[in-house]
Amino acid sequence: MLTQEELSAARKRAAAALAEAGIVLTSAEREAIEVADFGLSRLDEIGLELVVYVNTDLVCAKELVLFPGQTCPEHRHPPAGGSPGKEETFRCRRGVVYLYTEGDPAPNPACRPPDPESGAFTVWHEIELRPGDQHTIPPNTLHWFRAGSEGAVVSEFSTTSTDELDVFTDPRIARETVVRDS
Amino acid sequence: MLTQEELSAARKRAAAALAEAGIVLTSAEREAIEVADFGLSRLDEIGLELVVYVNTDLVCAKELVLFPGQTCPEHRHPPAGGSPGKEETFRCRRGVVYLYTEGDPAPNPACRPPDPESGAFTVWHEIELRPGDQHTIPPNTLHWFRAGSEGAVVSEFSTTSTDELDVFTDPRIARETVVRDS
Numbered sequence: 179m180l181t182q183e184e185l186s187a188a189r190k191r192a193a194a195a196l197a198e199a200g201i202v203l204t205s206a207e208r209e210a211i212e213v214a215d216f217g218l219s220r221l222d223e224i225g226l227e228l229v230v231y232v233n234t235d236l237v238c239a240k241e242l243v244l245f246p247g248q249t250c251p252e253h254r255h256p257p258a259g260g261s262p263g264k265e266e267t268f269r270c271r272r273g274v275v276y277l278y279t280e281g282d283p284a285p286n287p288a289c290r291p292p293d294p295e296s297g298a299f300t301v302w303h304e305i306e307l308r309p310g311d312q313h314t315i316p317p318n319t320l321h322w323f324r325a326g327s328e329g330a331v332v333s334e335f336s337t338t339s340t341d342e343l344d345v346f347t348d349p350r351i352a353r354e355t356v357v358r359d360s
Numbered sequence: 361m362l363t364q365e366e367l368s369a370a371r372k373r374a375a376a377a378l379a380e381a382g383i384v385l386t387s388a389e390r391e392a393i394e395v396a397d398f399g400l401s402r403l404d405e406i407g408l409e410l411v412v413y414v415n416t417d418l419v420c421a422k423e424l425v426l427f428p429g430q431t432c433p434e435h436r437h438p439p440a441g442g443s444p445g446k447e448e449t450f451r452c453r454r455g456v457v458y459l460y461t462e463g464d465p466a467p468n469p470a471c472r473p474p475d476p477e478s479g480a481f482t483v484w485h486e487i488e489l490r491p492g493d494q495h496t497i498p499p500n501t502l503h504w505f506r507a508g509s510e511g512a513v514v515s516e517f518s519t520t521s522t523d524e525l526d527v528f529t530d531p532r533i534a535r536e537t538v539v540r541d542s
Binding site: 199200201202203204207231232234236237238239265267269271272309310311312314333335336337 | 381382383384385386389413414416418419420421447449451453454491492493494496515517518519
C-alpha cells in the first residue's frame with residue numbers, strides 16, 4: 179500500500195532517473211508511471227517503477243526504473259491462453275542491475291535478498307548487466323533482480339505483458355498496488 | 361552498393377547520433393551497425409542505419425538512425441509462415457520523423473520523396489513523431505519515413521524481423537547492402 183504522496187514522490191524520482199538516462203517521456207507518460215510495491219509497503223526495498231510504451235496482443239516494450247538497492251521480487255511468467263508465457267529481454271541503460279535466474283548458482287552473489295529468511299528468493303544464477311548489456315529470459319523461468327547503489331534504468335522488450343498472471347514465490351505478494359488517500 | 365570507407369563512415373555517424381541520444385552501445389554493437397542503402401547507392405538520400413538488439417522467434421527490438429533528410433523507402437511486411445506479418449511500433453527518441461502510411465493523405469505533406477516521378481511512394485497519411493511520440497504500424501501496411509533536417513533516432517519494438525521478406529514498392533530496391541572493397 180502506498181499513500182498518494184508516496185506514489186507522487188516515486189513517480190517524480192522515476193521520471194528524473196529516466197530523464198538522466200536521456201529518455202524523453204510525454205507529460206501524460208510521466209504522470210502515469212506505474213509504481214509497484216507488490217503489496218508489501220516497503221517500496222524503497224522491494225518495488226519497481228514502470229513506463230509501458232506499448233502492449234499489443236504480440237509485443238510489449240517498457241522502461242523499468244529501480245531505485246538504489248531496490249529489488250523486484252522473484253517471479254515467473256507462466257503459460258497462458260496458448261502462449262508459452264512471456265519471453266523478455268532486459269537491456270541495461272544506466273546503472274547496474276544484478277539479475278538472478280535459474281541455472282548454476284553464483285558462489286558469492288553480489289546481492290542479498292531483502293528477506294534472507296523468507297524463502298522467497300530461490301534462484302541464484304547471477305547475471306550482471308551494465309549499460310549496453312542485455313539478457314533474454316525464456317518463458318516460465320524464475321527470476322528476480324536488484325539495482326546497484328546508484329539505481330538503474332532497464333529497457334524491457336517482450337511478448338505481451340499480462341502482469342496479473344505473474345506467479346511470485348512470496349505468497350504475501352499482490353501484484354496490484356493499492357493507493358490510499360493519505 | 362557502398363565502399364568499405366562509406367560503410368565505416370556511416371557507422372561512425374550513426375554511433376555518434378545514438379551516443380548523442382544517450383544510448384549506450386557495446387563496442388561490438390558499434391562495429392556491427394547495419395547500414396542499408398537499399399541497393400540504390402544514394403545512402404544520404406535513401407537509407408537507414410540499424411542496431412538490432414534482439415530478434416527472437418517472437419520479439420524484435422532495434423534502434424533506427426536516420427541522417428538529416430534521409431528516407432527509408434516505402435515497403436510492407438507481408439504475411440509469412442503463419443504470421444500476419446511484422447507489427448512494429450516506432451518511438452521517436454531524438455529529432456523529428458515524418459512517417460507516411462496508408463490512410464487519408466495529407467493535403468500538404470511535410471516531405472517530398474527523393475524521386476517524385478518514380479511512383480515508389482504511394483501512401484501519404486502523415487504522422488509527425490517528435491521525441492516521446494510513437495505509432496504502431498499494423499502488419500502488411502505500406503509505410504515509408506523520412507527524418508527532418510537534424511536527423512532522427514527511433515526505437516522500434518516489433519514481432520520477429522525478417523527483412524529479407526519485406527516488399528518494396530520500388531522494384532529497383534535490393535534490401536541487402538553490397539559492400540565493395542574500395
